[in-house]
Amino acid sequence: QALPCCMRGVRAPSVSRLQRTRQPGVFSRSIHAMLRTSLLVAGTVIVHQQWGRIGSRVPLRRGTCSPARAFAPFTPQCVGALSGTAVVSALPDGARHGKPGASPRLIGTHDGTFHCDEVLACALLKLLPEYEDAVVVRSRDPAVLAACDVVVDVGAVCDPACFRFDHHQSSFTEVMSELGHKTKLSSAGLVYRHFGTRAVARLAAVARAQGGGEDVAEPDIDAIFRKVYRSFVEAIDGIDNGVEAYDGGVRNYDVTTTLGDRVSALNPRWNQPTEVEDVNARFAAAVALAGEEFAAAVEVAVNSWWPARALVGAALDSAVELHPSRQILELVRPCPWASHLVQLELEREAAGDVAVRGAAKYVLFPDTRGGGWRVQAVPLAEKSFETRRPLPLAWRGVRDEQLSELLGLEGCIFVHSSGFIGGHRTREGVIEMARRALSPS
Numbered sequence: 001q002a003l004p005c006c007m008r009g010v011r012a013p014s015v016s017r018l019q020r021t022r023q024p025g026v027f028s029r030s031i032h033a034m035l036r037t038s039l040l041v042a043g044t045v046i047v048h049q050q051w052g053r054i055g056s057r058v059p060l061r062r063g064t065c066s067p068a069r070a071f072a073p074f075t076p077q078c079v080g081a082l083s084g085t086a087v088v089s090a091l092p093d094g095a096r097h098g099k100p101g102a103s104p105r106l107i108g109t110h111d112g113t114f115h116c117d118e119v120l121a122c123a124l125l126k127l128l129p130e131y132e133d134a135v136v137v138r139s140r141d142p143a144v145l146a147a148c149d150v151v152v153d154v155g156a157v158c159d160p161a162c163f164r165f166d167h168h169q170s171s172f173t174e175v176m177s178e179l180g181h182k183t184k185l186s187s188a189g190l191v192y193r194h195f196g197t198r199a200v201a202r203l204a205a206v207a208r209a210q211g212g213g214e215d216v217a218e219p220d221i222d223a224i225f226r227k228v229y230r231s232f233v234e235a236i237d238g239i240d241n242g243v244e245a246y247d248g249g250v251r252n253y254d255v256t257t258t259l260g261d262r263v264s265a266l267n268p269r270w271n272q273p274t275e276v277e278d279v280n281a282r283f284a285a286a287v288a289l290a291g292e293e294f295a296a297a298v299e300v301a302v303n304s305w306w307p308a309r310a311l312v313g314a315a316l317d318s319a320v321e322l323h324p325s326r327q328i329l330e331l332v333r334p335c336p337w338a339s340h341l342v343q344l345e346l347e348r349e350a351a352g353d354v355a356v357r358g359a360a361k362y363v364l365f366p367d368t369r370g371g372g373w374r375v376q377a378v379p380l381a382e383k384s385f386e387t388r389r390p391l392p393l394a395w396r397g398v399r400d401e402q403l404s405e406l407l408g409l410e411g412c413i414f415v416h417s418s419g420f421i422g423g424h425r426t427r428e429g430v431i432e433m434a435r436r437a438l439s440p441s
Helices: 003-007 013-020 024-036 077-084 116-126 142-146 187-210 221-240 259-265 276-305 308-317 338-350 400-407 427-438
Strands: 039-041 044-046 106-109 135-138 150-152 328-330 362-366 373-377 412-415 421-424
Touching (some): 077 116, 077 187, 077 276, 116 276, 135 276, 150 187, 187 221, 221 259, 221 276, 259 276, 308 328, 308 338, 328 427, 362 427, 373 427, 400 412
Parallel strands (some): 106 135
Antiparallel strands (some): 362 373
16 A cells, blocks of 8 residues: 555656557556565665656654665666657658658667567667657568668668668678677667767766766776676677677676566567557567666766776785785775776786786775775686685685684684685785785795
């Protein structure tokens, strides 16, 4: 009985659109989707809707813990507008006259079962000012597609000059080689390759303003573009093209989201209505979902990943103060450092520091949650389980007093059984652990 109260004030343009389809099942399923994304926090139910705002909360019972703080996801206006995406199966009456370029603009894609790549491709396009009001036309009719301003994932043509982005033709072999990737592109990767920088820049400006403005470092849009491709888009390319994430133990791409599964789940099940209006309404919901998650990936890159670069750079600058070999780095606080370390090593090597690449073996940082300090072995590659130099074998799996006795160093907390991380109660102690790990007796 309390949930309707939570939902008051939630902005949901798509509700009226779903009602207009006269498909009650679609409307009820959209409500169920809202409930599935509810958060039960400290006895308070918060309903989160991908296109809306946080609603009012259910009052806590007397005697329970204090109310949780409300959290609003990163939803710029251009992302929120995706929930109102118009999806049709024929050219709008009187709007086109069979020629691209008229208003509203049309984004063409195939009908039938939809997949994450064309859904994200449509979302990326609609994040651009010129396509914000575009109508998505789902059809395989060549005449209909010919009237569209841009066509994705259908048509057997890849010609960016003509705004045609299909990858199913046997002759297609394009990859994001300019970024050093080898995964075959899907329609999502193709659109991202040609329009992604602009979409990222637009979202990054809003993300930085909301994340602290001048207090957040000005992001390098090219770096954010590379990061978001690797951490978000590439997996969608790989999955759609049947490229395994691992090949013979070698990682082909990172899987950091199961967006494809969530998009796939929005398709009608075998025993649900499959009328065109029903499927198109589901496609519009998928576009909003993909756009929101893409925006979230950009926001994380801008406000979390990118600011960490300065901390890693400072750690490299001061490394010689901890050890003359520069094999120990100290961060003033924990942050996502691994990818920045590799990139900064390459940049500094190119600038003339020939000894920097691969030098760092351990990274030290304070444990801001549990207390104490951590020493972490540098991985061979970002997210790799193999490290440049794991902590000594004799230390692994040993804890507390036993570890302190083994090392002859009071205050030891633990060393992980794999040797990738360890802990000490003090900064001085964790520095000593790292120094001893470099030359164990």
